[in-house]
Amino acid sequence: PVITEIVWQPPTVRWVKCNSDGASKGNPGLLACGGIFRDNRANDLGCFASNFGVSDAFFAELIGAITAIEIAQRR
Numbered sequence: 286p287v288i289t290e291i292v293w294q295p296p297t298v299r300w301v302k303c304n305s306d307g308a309s310k311g312n313p314g315l316l317a318c319g320g321i322f323r324d325n326r327a328n329d330l331g332c333f334a335s336n337f338g339v340s341d342a343f344f345a346e347l348i349g350a351i352t353a354i355e356i357a358q359r360r
């Protein structure tokens with residue numbers, strides 16, 4: 286196995302970045318997603334977390350991305 290360090294990279298000044306993730310407990314299984322919005326100084330601008338019933342991991346990731354886009358559109 287190869288271990289790779291991954292470091293959060295801030296967005297450009299005056300931009301906001303959302304990191305989202307989704308997971309399922311089983312495939313299919315109970316799923317949830319969440320995300321956090323940050324500015325270029327890593328200030329927390331908001332976050333979300335939701336449960337979405339039963340599906341697979343791909344759907345959980347997709348719902349996380351769609352939820353982030355919907356929240357960003359409203360702001």
